[in-house]
Amino acid sequence: MKWMGASCATAACVLGLAVSGCQTAFQxxxxxxxxAPELMNDFLADKPASTHRLYRNVLVHGDRNLVLNYIRAGxxxxxxGDLDAAEAxxxxxxxxxxxxYADNKEAKEARSKFTKENIKDFKGESYERAMAFYYRGLLYLMRGDxxxxxxxxxxxxxxDVYAEDQEYAQDFASLAFLRGWAYRCQGSxxxxxxxxxxxFALHKKQLEQEVRPVKVALSRLRAPLGNHNVxxxxxAxxxxxxxxxxxxxERLIYRRGAPHSVAWMVFRGADEHVAAYPFEDIFWQASTRGGRPVDYIMEGKAAFKEGAETVGKVALAAGAATGMYALQTQDRNAAIASGVLLLGGLFAEAISNATRPDADLRQWDNLPENIYLGTAExxxxxxxxxxxxxxxxxxxxSYxxxxxxxxxxxxxxxxxxRTVSALAVPDEAPDSIAPEYVVKKDPASATSNEAAESAE
Known part of the structure; x- marks a missing residue:
């Protein structure tokens, strides 16, 4: 029976190596x-002091969260009010x-079935990428470009077209309106x-599906009049x-942030009284594709994991049954077959555990829920x-x-x-770093503006 014992010992050894390489708390x-302190100091030197706790993550998180940390801090x-730092x-x-969609080592690694989903360099979901260009566009408007x-x-x-490696109809109404304003200021x-x-066609589609109370005010915005210059x-x-x-x-879903009740805003001057109305629901953009609501995304990796896990369980069951037969009959061939099946099943189980198809929950957490637009002379x-x-x-x-x-x-x-300060977020973006490294924001470090808003 020595040959049977050796087979089991070998299988156990190989399994131990496979599992030990896959089951880490974090990667x-x-x-x-x-x-280095001098490198950090040089990097932060030209940035607003109140934003340093966000900007330092650009360096300490590295390339994986580079985009995420730049858009949060920007x-x-x-x-x-620091346009230079924001633009950069x-x-x-x-x-x-x-x-x-560049073909590089990182992109190939991120597509691997054996790599945790959040190893990818953060690029954002379609609504986050669209909002990055929204803010860059606003900065260009502020410069007159x-x-x-x-x-x-x-x-x-x-x-907004590209999501989950598929293409959808664009429906970001506010971006279309803002592009129209830029064309108008350009003389086109x-x-x-x-x-x-x-x-307005895109906005009508949103209006038909929007269920929040702000729906009452959604249709009040009109195209700019000829004399409108602001x-x-x-x-909010x-x-x-x-x-x-x-x-x-493995399934990524979206939920609304903290509720608010701002249906419209008024911009007041000495003789001016101009309204701005909601024209974009960022949650709607996050939770729909081409205007169609989605339940969840990224099920593909879970399907792979379930397949590997099923193979493993079937092989283990078959190996165990064959092994029992070998013990009862002293059949050497059956014992070898049992060992092969057990080893294959153990490897399949290890592969299933290594897949780790967790949804990537890194998120741009100082975005708003709604965008309001208006024009005036x-x-x-x-x-x-x-x-x-x-x-x-x-x-x-009561803001x-x-x-x-x-x-x-x-x-x-x-x-x-905006109604909520962009500084009113933790130092680290959600799920951007291993839990033991996360530093929670000290409320005492909030700016007076943040403190006032927190009290509301």
Missing amino acids: DHEKKLVV LAALDV SFDVAVEKIDAI YGNAQASFGSGLLQ ESAAVQSFKEA LLVGE GAAPRKMATGQFN IPPTLKTLEVAHFDATDKPV ANRTVNVTFTGQCGIAWT
């Missing part, structure tokens, strides 16, 4: 990198996004008219939340506006009113605001 790519820089951040991000602004909004619409009236028509852009609410479901946490001498917020019954919403700058460059101006 190396989820760990922080060690960055939005924070925009919110505190979004330039890096959109360049990486544009190369999303209308040609690059309309190109950026157009690129955002293109990103015919292109502007076409973009506005596209925007674009009003508001943002919290980013969509990514969650994992399924037997292997405002004298270029007016430099600031106060923003008030109202619910669907036209009652004031602290914000004073925002009106930036005039060329023949057009823009005013941009």
Whole structure:
């Protein structure tokens, strides 16, 4: 019986090696990198101090989260008024996004069935990529670069087409409207008219499916009048939340962020009283493809895992049965067959465990839930506006009113605001790093603006 014992010992040894190589709490790519203090100081030197805790992740997370950390920090820089830092951040991000389907080692590794899903360099889901171009376009508008602004909004619409390696009809209404505004400021009236028509057609589709109370105000926005020279852009609410479901946490689903009741905004000056109405629901963009709601995405890897696991269980069962027969009959051939089946089953089980098809839950967590748009005629001498917020019954919403700058460059101006500070997020993006490395934000470090909003 020595040959039977040796077979079992060999199988156990091989299985131990296979399992030990697959069952780690987290992988190396989820760990922080060690960055020399002088390198970190140089990197942070030209960035707003209040954003340093977000920008430092660009270096300590490395390439895997490069886009994610730049768009989080870049939005924070925009919110505190540092256009230079914001532009530099979004330039890096959109360049990486544009190369999303490059044939490189990282992309091949990410497609492997034996690599955890979140090893991929973060590129964002389609709505996140589109929003990166949205912010880059707003920055171009603030600089008066209308040609690059309309190109950026157009690129955002293109990103809305691609999701899960498939193509869908674009339906990002706000990007179409903003592209129309950029065309208009550029002097391309015919292109502007076409973009506005596209925007309202897409918006009508959203209006038909939207179920939140803000639906009451959704249809109030109109195309700009001929004398309108200022674009009003508001943002409210919290980013969509990514969650994992399924037997292997392989299904990515979306849930709305914290609820809000802002149905419209009013931008007020000395003699001006201009409304901005909701024109985009970011949760709707996250949870639909081509306007069609989806239950979940990324089931493909789970199907592979279930297949491997089934093979393993069948082989183990067959091996065990053959082994029992060999013991009862002392049949050497049956014993060898049993060993082969057991070994194959053990390897299949190990492969199934190694697949780890977890959904990638890294997310851009300082995005808004809704985008509000309006246009108006405002004298270029007016430099600031106060923003008030109202619910669907036209009652004031108890957000602290914000004073925002009106930036005039060329023949057009823009005013941009949001109800939630882009700094009101943890240091680390959700699921971006191994749990033991996550640093929770100290509420005492919040800015006065964040603290005021948190109290609401």
